Amino acid sequence: MNAKPVIELRGIVTRFGTKLVHEGVDLTVMRGEVVALVGGSGSGKTTLLRHIIGLTRPAAGEVSVFGAPLFSGSVKEQRTRRRRFGVLFQHGALFSALNVAENVGFPLRELRLATHAEIANLVALKLAMVELEPSTALLMPAELSGGMVKRVALARALALEPELLLLDEPTAGLDPDRSLAFVELVRSLQRQLGLTVVLVSHDVDTLVALATKIAILSDRRIVSCASLEETMELDHPFVESFFRKPLGLRPLARSGGAH
Numbered sequence: 001m002n003a004k005p006v007i008e009l010r011g012i013v014t015r016f017g018t019k020l021v022h023e024g025v026d027l028t029v030m031r032g033e034v035v036a037l038v039g040g041s042g043s044g045k046t047t048l049l050r051h052i053i054g055l056t057r058p059a060a061g062e063v064s065v066f067g068a069p070l071f072s073g074s075v076k077e078q079r080t081r082r083r084r085f086g087v088l089f090q091h092g093a094l095f096s097a098l099n100v101a102e103n104v105g106f107p108l109r110e111l112r113l114a115t116h117a118e119i120a121n122l123v124a125l126k127l128a129m130v131e132l133e134p135s136t137a138l139l140m141p142a143e144l145s146g147g148m149v150k151r152v153a154l155a156r157a158l159a160l161e162p163e164l165l166l167l168d169e170p171t172a173g174l175d176p177d178r179s180l181a182f183v184e185l186v187r188s189l190q191r192q193l194g195l196t197v198v199l200v201s202h203d204v205d206t207l208v209a210l211a212t213k214i215a216i217l218s219d220r221r222i223v224s225c226a227s228l229e230e231t232m233e234l235d236h237p238f239v240e241s242f243f244r245k246p247l248g249l250r251p252l253a254r255s256g257g258a259h
């Protein structure tokens with residue numbers, strides 16, 4: 001049986017100065033799930049992702065990943081655990097002074113996991129995975145379109161063959177066609193590689209296409225984590241404003257809770 005959650009958040013409390021952002025956030029993500037974290041602007045979605053990655057630590061509560069508290073065990077154990085997840089930051093966050101191949105190969109070089117020749121092969125493989133031409137490898141980030149930046153960032157996130165992928169606004173800044181193509185790519189890779197995914201997105205189409213569950217962050221807590229169908233049945237102001245308003249009329253910033 002494979003019943004251990006990939007991510008378990010228990011009683012997360014986050015404060016920035018006097019501002020309370022999370023007050024007892026609980027969330028469980030099981031293997032193979034694609035959980036979309038939604039909530040009003042400033043409700044603390046990105047901060048929660050940062051806690052899961054270990055970039056920030058909550059004031060109270062526990063973040064467990066792959067069955068163990070994030071900061072437990074030896075440095076070596078923590079590094080090994082860290083290697084099991086990949087992150088796609090908002091806007092891609094590529095290193096502007098490195099070309100595409102160097103960006104994608106960066107995690108492999110950093111961890112000295114492979115020789116030069118092996119890294120070159122792996123980079124070529126990852127670029128093919130995200131459907132980029134081999135010639136892209138030598139381009140600099142400034143020479144890439146928005147859609148290509150996302151694909152390179154995704155290739156880098158997949159460099160260490162993670163089991164867990166965290167995506168912050170994966171389609172932000174892309175036009176609808178590129179957005180759709182990128183969502184299809186993520187969906188197909190998620191299925192092929194059996195990835196567990198947590199994503200933050202303001203784009204309803206992205207969520208609907210990808211998510212197996214929608215977790216709503218409101219009033220400083222996760223108020224619901226359920227399938228799209230169940231979520232749509234909820235009588236909650238965020239669901240009303242986010243999912244039920246016709247396209248173009250959806251306010252993105254209602255029901256934040258943290259304000």
Ligand SMILES: Nc1ncnc2c1ncn2[C@@H]1O[C@H](COP(=O)(O)OP(=O)(O)OP(=O)(O)O)[C@@H](O)[C@H]1O
Nearest residue numbers: 016017021039040041042043044045046047048258
């Ligand atoms: N490092 C920080 N220092 C102070 N306040 C912060 C910091 N990071 C986040 N905040 C505040 O915490 C709250 C939650 O921020 P966060 O970015 O997690 O929200 P979000 O739900 O991702 O928002 P959005 O949907 O607008 O991206 C906001 O009010 C933000 O201003």
